[in-house]
Amino acid sequence: MSENRLVATCLLGLEGLVADELRRMDIKNVEPQNGRVLFSGNQSEIARANICSRYSERILIEMGSFRALSFTELFDNVKKLPWEQWIGKDDAFPVTGRTLNSKLSSIPDCQSIIKKAIVERLKTKYRISWFEESASSVKVKFLIMKDVASIMIDTSGVGLHKRGYRENAASAPIKETLAAAMADLSHIRPFSRVIDPFCGSGTILIESALKALNIAPGLRRRFIAEKWSCADQNAWRTERERAQDLIDRSAEFQAYGYDIDPQAIELTNESAKKAGVAARIHTEVRSIADFSSDLPKAAIICNPPYGERLLDIQQAQDIYRTMGEKFLKREGYSYCIISPDDKFEEIFGRPADKRRKLYNGMIKCQVYMYFKR
The missing domain is CATH 3.40.50.150 (Vaccinia Virus protein VP39)
Structure with missing residues (x-):
């Protein structure tokens, strides 16, 4: 599978730390931005970033980014994206997101349009008219800010700050x-x-x-991308072994x-x-x-x-x-x-x-x- 544009989201102020740690992981095309860091990779890099990042909140696949001033523009551009690379014909694909300072301000309407566009794309690719959505969940996220829509897939599931060791906590714990x-x-x-x-x-x-x-912070937990029908289990196994060897x-x-x-x-x-x-x-x-x-x-x-x-x-x-x-x-x-x-x-x-x-x-x-x- 070809390389994808990936996103590590993070707390404001930690962009530099996230960028540096991704580079130390031999990850390419690292580009820090406000509250996130862009980078390139395939399923191996997705697994490595999820398992090993200490400072990131979540690892996302950036499916596409474009201006959207109307629901027609939103629908057409979402439909063009290669959803079949990640969503199987039996997979669930819930859509969530938010809009800020944009003409498309109704979140429920945006959810509905994006979902419909993905369905229409997959209908053509899988030659079926109905999706059971009974298998693994591929969570689609969107952010429409100043009329620019970013469409993403969440690979982490539960946020990366959830290492798995803190089931109980004292009052007001630090993240x-x-x-x-x-x-x-x-x-x-x-x-x-x-x-x-x-x-x-x-x-x-x-x-x-x-x-x-x-010790990689994600060694003792699992991630949503591991459960996908398209998941490369060998990549996840290899990255866990790699992290284990680095202790x-x-x-x-x-x-x-x-x-x-x-x-x-x-x-x-x-x-x-x-x-x-x-x-x-x-x-x-x-x-x-x-x-x-x-x-x-x-x-x-x-x-x-x-x-x-x-x-x-x-x-x-x-x-x-x-x-x-x-x-x-x-x-x-x-x-x-x-x-x-x-x-x-x-x-x-x-x-x-x-x-x-x-x-x-x-x-x-x-x-x-x-x-x-």
């Missing part, structure tokens, strides 16, 4: 893809030591361990998680076990007021509780003040802290050496990095 990004920004390596003094469900610790050991079992990585809530510590241990990194993660019930470390080097990475999530603003700022007292400038130590509070640096007690704007769900945050002595 796995964002935790992985913080580990990357902290330059976590196979020999690193990581501390999270607000470990919650253990997401930052686990994502740091997966990165340090080079660095000699890595010396260790992580330490503290939390004032005993239930959070239990959740961390449970999730670490499911992720296969329990031997690398050590936990203890401990308040930030009692924070200390005798490690010669460590990266402190954390998502402290804040007013919009768990506490009132005053309580959150009291925690920031305590962090500033405990997170001292030390040789071999770095601090990576995410917060939506614009006054964080003032309350923490010193300006960050570097800042990066990211989103934790729908909340705009800054990642504050301290590493200078």
Whole structure:
């Protein structure tokens, strides 16, 4: 099968990380855009990106992109696309999507027109007039923005941040893809030591361990494209074997998680076990007021509780003040802290050496990095 234009969607601010990791996977024609990264590939690259991407939210096949000012234009252009490459005659193909600032503003009407166009195309290709849609599901997605329609197929199914290890979670957990990004920004390596003094469900610790050991985040889950009638099972098997072979079992990585809530510590241990990194993660019930470390080097990475999530603003700022007292400038130590509070640096007690704007769900945050002595 010829190469396709593929799309990795991501949280705003992570486009560069996604582009870099795709290039490291030997994927070609990588092109970062706003909230997504385009690249080229066939089913092997689809499998590789789904299994191995730490920072992407979803991998899509871009079937086509075109201007659509009328339902006739939408229908005609969708019908031209090679749907038979991906949709079998028994496959279900639900259509979902959204429109923004476009003449075609009715989502139900757009869904109906796109569905009808795909049916008409497949009628001609399969020489049948009725589709049972009783087999695997090939999910068609559309985005019509400023009158330009992008028509895509979802290959991931459940979002890629769902690694499979976090069935239960503490209150307001950080998204796995964002935790992985913080580990990357902290330059976590196979020999690193990581501390999270607000470990919650253990997401930052686990994502740091997966990165340090080079464990692909999607190794323990399945993807919707694997179930398609056209799926190349050999490609998926080969990519899983490739990811398995790349695991660095000699890595010396260790992580330490503290939390004032005993239930959070239990959740961390449970999730670490499911992720296969329990031997690398050590936990203890401990308040930030009692924070200390005798490690010669460590990266402190954390998502402290804040007013919009768990506490009132005053309580959150009291925690920031305590962090500033405990997170001292030390040789071999770095601090990576995410917060939506614009006054964080003032309350923490010193300006960050570097800042990066990211989103934790729908909340705009800054990642504050301290590493200078």
